Amino acid sequence: MTAYGSGIGGPATSWTSLKAGLTPDNEMTRRLYRVLLKWVRYADTQFAEWADRPDCGHFFGGAYWYGIETAYSAVVFAVVGTMGEFDDTIAGQSRQSVKDKAIRAIRYLCYTHDTGPEECVRTTSRNPCCSGKKWGGRGDGFFRASQTGTVVHALGCAAWLLHDELDGETKALVEAVLEYYADIWSVEEPRNGVYFDTQCEENGWTAAGIGTAAALLPGNPRQEQWRKAALRWSLNSVTMPEDRVRRVPGVSTVTFHPDYTAENHAFVHPSYMMAGIQLRGLYALLELMADRDIPSELTSNNVPMYASTIKPWSGVDGIPVPVQGQDWWYNLQHASLSCHAFMNVLHGDEDAARLERAALGFVEGLQDSNGKGCLLEENGEACIVVAESYQTAKDMEFGSAHSLLIAYLLHRFGGGGAVPSTDRDWSARTNGVHYYPHGGTIVHKTDRAFSSFSWRSHVMAVTLPAKSMWGVTPLYASHTGETEFEGETPGYVYNETKSVVCTGHRITRLEDGFGATAEIERGKGAKLLHRVAFVSLPDGRSFYAERIRANAPCAVKSLSTGIIGIRNERYGALGGYADGTKTVKAPRLTRTYEGFYGKEPNVRDSFGPLPYVNINDEIGYVLFGSEDVTYLNQHEYPKWKGVEDVLTLNDRGAKRFEGLAELPVFAMLTLPDASAEQTAGAAERSRLLTGNEDGCIAAETDGYLIVANLSGRRTEFEASYAEAGSSIQLFEGMQRWNGGEVTRTGSFEPGYAGFAASRFRLELPSSGGHTHDLAVVVSSNRVYVTDQSGSGISKVSVIDPVAGKRTEAGIEPSGTLVLIF
Template structure:
């Protein structure tokens, strides 16, 4: 017997395992998925008793390793229900072992003639896996495969023969030996190394857990701790602990980037990928390394929890390039923070994520976790939604084991209390984003990587999708040669200038950005108000002659899924309301061409009694009911609120400003009512946009200097009950004027602090009242020729002050 063969395996602490509410719930999801996965199994004839899942030739062996972990867990689970799956436990075990053997033989350490099955992924078809001879990224990424492979083998160790055990040892030891001496990688911008460092730690963790008496245990442990500690690090961590922390993988505000933008999936990678060590430790009744816990709570509390919508998904505030339904991945993030860190909010979010996971699965006759006909949902030439099934299942395996050996976790928070506690404004200066949460809405603005705004109602991304051109839109130029991404046509990468003003309960964002090769300058403001409304203002200046093929701004992504078990979130159609017509659109993938409908400009648009839009300056509206996709992310339509039919601009000019007031969680009737209460002002200075909406005054100053402005409402207001704002409020006859000072290149809002009431009908035509509202003081002047009587009511306490004013008399009210 060789030295390797004599190495003892660590005993699994099955006596510590105890079924509970959470582990049982996840187990049943996996059991329901099992028959679907079972159909994806195929025997592999190159060696006896071998087989693979999902074609056996996906990236890094993931398809077989991840699925094998499901089969291994259920094969050993004491509460596995054969009656539910229709698959005998012995059959589940046999296929799990066959998959382990397939991976062992086709790994770099296996016989040279053993390669993977032939498949549609030409990079993996008929090749070995393991990363031998490859660069760091693809070679180290097999760590995620190694972790699941090792987990499956460990669960079934007593059932493995000598040959299979030897294959497992060779695979795990080769990875641990290869990477334990390497240094962790550094990087936070564009392509964070948190993922790479964490998956390398996870791969080493498998050998570290299974083979406690291996002579290279100390080396493995040292390497594992270095990789895992350096997975979530900021500049201050490196400065504080330069001997052990060699990397910076996160910005100081705990944002980070992958694929060139702040990506929620990669934001959580450090917690998820190195978290496998915690599962190994629980299974083996060992202490969890502190390096796996490092910075988890800071990261979770500063970003992941703050960005979470009702179902646990972190809102992609700079867009999403993967599929939207990633609740399985986030469910494990929340499960880890719940069980290992005792976070009550995580406990609640985990349960909510599971509810949606169950809803999606219960809508699919095959028990799929994503799409019923996933092979039809194309992500790339060799990736479909079906290929992401095993990835989703793997996260559920991790969560199930976490609960089985670690308990149900903390008692969940009260949802209303959590929402109240998390509401407010969060500014990420390094991630270049600002977020505003209210009780039932979420808004954000990003000024780098993807310059975009988001306004999301209570249903989250099931209602509005975070397309990377959200609000700011797309501009396609007519040019002879294709331009690079830096021309900011499909979306905008960066701004020329920006200014962010955060309030206690809202924000005002300004940005100036170039389109094309300095052909257009697009100045935008995005204001988020305390009640969840947002206001988008756009001023486009043509800088030089150019030809435009298409210009679409005010773009909104509309989710249009159908999941029968979740009609409240995904009923399969969207109804779009206009002032004089109603149109419905069915949501489905493929089968038909896109359905595109153009509409004339209107005052307001409302979507599905869920979110409304009040418009000024729109040149036309288009709805794209999308069925054809270059890349599947989910079923989503596009609502274009400002579609310009343009051809050539012959020289410098300014386009009419375009304004969108977005009303989350408003019905059609409420949107119509709000439109009647929204008034645009005419200003005495250029580059100023001012409007009032439901007792809020919203402003944007696009000028490079501070200005004192005087503005008149373009609509007749109800002068019998007039909201007053900080500054000078003037009522002259039937007109209302506001004057005040606006800082340079800034946007924001003023709230109604006082209301002017009971300016009688007989006084309206001749009255001239001026009210200067300052902090803690009111100056009220009657500039007319007749005496007037007014009532001033304070917004907060409702206190009423009655005044009788003679002509040219000023009274002062302190408060």
């Protein structure tokens, strides 16, 4: 045992005892510990001694925001140094060396905190906002001052684990930090807010900071005051309007919409929704480690919020899809894993156990792809996240490691958790349509795809294949696109570079899919009216269509719609997900693009109008009315989120409108998990119908008739297409097959978008003359076929594809054949 510091002073109170006897190692602890052990070797290269006081040191420059860089690293080192099957060949040092660095980091944080000697300030780093200054929040507003709560937790947890190796002075320094935070915020009230910037996060991290003092210092005379305050802040982290209406004791805030969505950065943001589980969960973790019952205030509303949003939104790597776009980096498996771990260990959720393992598999793959043992990017310092905040991918390393550390402790003190759900149970619980009227989003999940449409905050649509965001990314302008006008500075309020608001929308919820329409006024003074429709089909395919009308004379520098983000990462240990290339295939076109960050300028290729395009045999797009398809192989990024190319399916270029004008319809059918061959086949069998009403768009594809009424009025619609084959699909209601033309009819309310599933298929003997004229009505299980040509037909075949039943009969001239299935 090694003692540090002068030995002057001593702790004012006794500390809580750790749970006697750790839970035996399990699959999750072993896997998580190995990742942390490898990360310790990398983080050790970021450690430096601090000479202002004895036995002090810091990590990652020592002067990042709030002291997070050193505190989060310190608690990782404390855990790796005191638990698990340590391997010095992996860690690159002895176990005692790991503990020594954690203790030096604890002392550095205490001396440079607001409670430390005035002359002790943080070292100089590239962040001038923190260099040469203290941390702790003195002089800062609520947001920055309270945000040190997670740092206080990490510091307290590290000191707790190493308590027997700390001298009296260091223990007293740590206690002073804990008391300082708890005293300030225990007399404050939780913050209220759900729109634009949910206060879920702020209330959660404040609960964590106060809760650390309450959990670790039971002998302090103010401990009961801290405990009550921590419970109050925790309870108010995830609150619903109905909690206030029902007057739930202690609830004074609303931080979530009634549909369990919440906003941060002005849009629905699952990263911040998960924060309600994770941040106050830090206090719950300390109670678990002390072998005490976890108060209900620390987990209230976790289960319904997680089941309503986070769970069904989660993809193949455990990350919930950001349905209104992502402004952080895409590889957030580490943080997502932490959320799933809380739900797994504290709530016994089988799906959370499944998602946690899914996330961990990708975490391991990412780390194994990096020779340094880091968790994100080997050249992280070159990947700029937010330049004005001095944040790079390297600065996200210690946060990622901290998330894994929390999951490790949950399993170390709480056991292995639930048995992961089976594929069948997972699908049964999460597939289907999920509607969020307050968050402004609707989601449709199937085994093969995830589709969503958002009509508020960011008006956008996205369809992801089974590989989730490793194939396609949810850009703010996904599908709805970008517009730039001459003589105007692009402004979000005018729905240009991204659409943030629509002037009208209608959502049609169907049994196994949905339809959505919206009107977007683009440009100052609503120069363009952009009417869009999005339909999600039961099998995971989706359909997008648009009409754009110029309302006034204007000049458009560029108009691009059908925009799709294409993830193009290279990670050697994640074969099949991140191979570092994307191949574009279309008629007479095959082109491969390498994905990498920096080093070379962007490459933009234009392919002209195409009937379809396929990306990497992972997702296909059948196109109608495209003016130009372009592909941006992106290497230059003002903000790093990951390696992301951009496919534009309808680049209309520059346009000049002299007055009222209407652009032709553009539409696209998306086929997730489709090969280039399958996409080409779908293009041959899919068609846009020609109708009697320009504002009503209809398309037919394998198994479905899709309709979107953008006319603004109820429409009696009649649409047709040429059919040279010998069979057609039959849908409920009336249809006519006259020679080589098929006509569909229907009546649709304004704003309706949806689909009808094919009930039967009608086949005729092959005839080059196309002399038949048939009226066909499908009503429930009956098919009525009437000959209107007066010549009759020798054989008509009607097939029920579901039952596999075929019925054949002839029709007398001008007669009607009735078939019952």
